[in-house]
Amino acid sequence: MDTESTHSGYSSRSGRSNRHSERGRERHKASSSKDSSRSEKSVIINPPETSSQDSPVHNGEPLPGEPMPAASDPGEEGQDDNWGETTTAVTGTSELSISQEEVVGLGKGIQDRTRGFRRYLPLAVGMCGGLLVLATPLVFLLLPVIMWPERLQPCGAACEGLFLSLSFKLLMLLTAIWALFLRPARASLPRVCACRAFLTTLTLLLTMSYWLFYGVRILDAQDEDYHGVVQFAVSLVDSQLFVHYLAVVLLELRHLRPCYSVCVIRSTDGETRHYNIGQLSIQNAALTILEYYYKDFPLHNPALLSASKHRAAKHLAGLKVYNVDALRERLRRYLWETPGNTAGAQPANGNQSQAATAGAKRKDSAHNELYYEEADYERRVRKRKARLVVAVEEAFTHVRRMKKEDERASPSDIMDVREAALAIFPSMARALQKYLRTTRRQHCHSMESIQKHLAFCLINNMSPKAFLEAYLAPGPTLQYGPERWMADQWMLVSEASVTSGVQEGSEFTLRCLDFSLAVTVKGIPYIRVTEEYVDPKSHKFVLLLQSETSV
Incomplete structure (x- = not known):
């Protein structure tokens, strides 16, 4: 019986599976017929x-x-x-x-390959334009002499004076181009400067216009008046000088007048600075703000942020999280199941009051913990600072004593200043190290940089306070080595085009590896100053004296 039942069950399951397979084949045939009837x-x-290696x-x-x-x-x-x-x-x-990953990778590869091209393209265009500007007047003078020298009229004294004027104007133009354009680049901007592109286009249009007029009126006609050719070349140099004056106004003088006030906030610690800028594009304003940032903002210290995060995590770990909706639902069911039981709400109210009391106690304990933690930190900092000041003063006193002894010693026994710095550094190294660890700035100062600063202070006969000033308070970013900077890692994020000018209410962000700078722009208000005349006679008064007084 068991074998028959088992066999029958197996046969029923096999029959059902056969029926399912037949239905599947029918569906497959129907779908294939529908697919064949569809369009292409x-x-x-x-x-x-x-690939086989990267297969998922x-x-x-x-x-x-x-x-x-x-x-x-x-x-x-x-x-x-x-x-x-x-x-x-x-x-x-x-x-x-x-795939999407391949498309993104293809875009990054194209961007990497074109980055160098986009970086050196403006430089190449500028150099070609400069050579064309300087060579065009000379070519204007040489072509008639080369092509039809026997037909040219002799050049008189006035023509020779034009030669002299042209030479000095070209020399001044070359010097001006060197001073304005041939300077080391301060940074690499994401887009081409609109003013520079406009000036380059204007220069090329001016040069091409002179070339067209020169080709039609002088080359084709083979003009014999060489004096007129020289005047034509001089007029070209004058026009180029005026274009250079326009470049000085647009690139150097236009942004000197302050028009906007920008607020720069560092995202991690909230360090804030305010600056006044002129009429600049967004990318040039970002470059100016970064120059101010390296000069004015203190060095970013992530160690202080990690301490605050640890305190916040410790505080959140002691809190209990309650599901308010679940508690409300349980209370509603309890009251629904026990109708008329008014005493059932009393425990809930008691629990709520107890929970509120416990939450207030935890809040007060958190405040007290933060207060005592900050007080203890300040106490330890003052203690370490006092020990450091005493150690440095003793070391400098020892150096002064050694200097007096060196005056009476023989020249062979005199110690070099750097050797003296290496000799007294161990006496203050431990106190300085403990102070930097307490203030969480030990990663900002290396032993080599401290020794160099100590030797610099000894060479220039500085006081111990001058030596300690570099370590008692965080300095600007430029005070530290280039390894502490975020060079070539800034990203400009702006909703508006970076080539457009800053306006009232403009906002953009400068991002780097660890933090970002949020920038908001506000216009400087129009200031109206009025004058009020004060009569000088209104300040006069009469002093009545009595004979009885001592006056």
Whole structure:
């Protein structure tokens, strides 16, 4: 009986499975007939193309959309949950598909290859334009002499004076171009400066216009008046000098008048500074703000931020989180199940009052903990500072004593200043190290930099207070080594175009690796000053004296 029941159960299951397989084949035939009747345009979803080494198949799991292996059951092994994020829908008859990662990688590769081209393209265009500007007047003078020298009229004294004027004007133009344009670049901006592009275009248009007029009126006609050719070249140099004057006004003088006040806030510690700037584009304003940042802002210290985060995490760890909705639902069910029981709400109210009391106690304890922690930190800082000041004063006193002894010693026994700095450094090294660790600035000062600063103070005969000033308070970023700077890592984020000028209410962000600078722009208000006349006679008064007084 058991074998028959088992056999019958197996046969029933096999029959059901056969029926399911027949229905599946019918569905497959119907779908294939429908697919054949469709048009050629269809939506094809293909998995990303990966190599055998980078294939996401692990432990024999197939990619989504691929046929399952014969040994595996489709119902047991599920597909990847993120398969929709790594595939691309392609509409049309093409069989190729590109994943999103490949598109992003392709864009980054193109950007990396064109970065150098975009960086040196303005420099190349500027050099070519400068050579064209300087060479064009000389070519204007040489072409008639080379092409038809026998037909030219002799050049008199006035023409020779024009030669002299042209030479000095070209020399002044060359010096002005060197002073304004051939300077080391302060930074690499994301976009081309609009004023520089306008000046370059204007210079090229001016030069091409002179070339067209020169080709039509002088080269084609083979003008014999060489005096007129020289005057034409002099007029070109005069126009180029006026263009250079326009460049000085747009690039150097226009932004000197303050028009806007910018507020710069560091995102991590909230350090804030305010600056006045002129009419600049957003990228030039960002460059100016970064120059002020390295000069005015104290060095960013992530160690202080980690301490505050540790205190906040410790405070949050002691708090209990309650699900208010669940508690309200439990209370409602309790009151619903026990109708007429008015005393049932009393424990809830008591629990709520107890919870409120416990929360207030925890809040007060958190405040007290923060207060005592800050007080203890300030006490330890004052203690370390006092020990450091005493150690440094003793070391400098020892140096002064050694200097007096060196005056009476022989020249062979005199110690060098750097050797003296190395000799007295161990006496103050421990106190300085403990102070820097307490203030969490030990990563800002290396032993080599401290020894160099000590030798510098000894060479210039500085006091111990002058030596300690560099360590008692955090200095600006430029005071430290270049390894502490965030050079070549700033990113300008702005909703408006970076080539557009700053306006009232403009906002942009400067991001680097560890923090960002949020910049808001406000216009300087129009100031109206009026005058009020005060009559000098209104300040006069009469003093009546009595004979009885001592006056």
